Amino acid sequence: MDREEYVEAVLVAVESIPPGRVATYGDIAEYVGQGGPRQVGAVMREYGGAVGWWRVIRASGIPADEVVDQQIQLLRGDGVRVTNGKVNLREVRWNPEEQ
């Protein structure tokens, strides 16, 4: 799998996250089966604009520093509760299986 295919795979995975749910960088990496959380982050930085990048969040439930404000707004737009700058993953974490 070359880099371009990898990027595609990641973007497809991100697009499959339903509004109202979120996935962590690690979740996407695991789903794609290649690379790690940092690679997913790199793809978001570069091509996130093409998909629902704001539905990808850190495992801590706190958005990446670079985009924290906008990500919170967009998530709220999806109906996701954000308390004290943090998302409760236990209730909105995306589960690829239950698709």
Next chain:
DNA sequence: ATCCTGACGACGC
């Protein structure tokens, strides 16, 4: 090959 860097994550304190 080597070093540095990073939209990350698990762990220990």
Next chain:
DNA sequence: CGCGTCGCCAGGA
């Protein structure tokens, strides 16, 4: 809950 440390995986210099 906040922090520092270390592991991880690639890309670019």
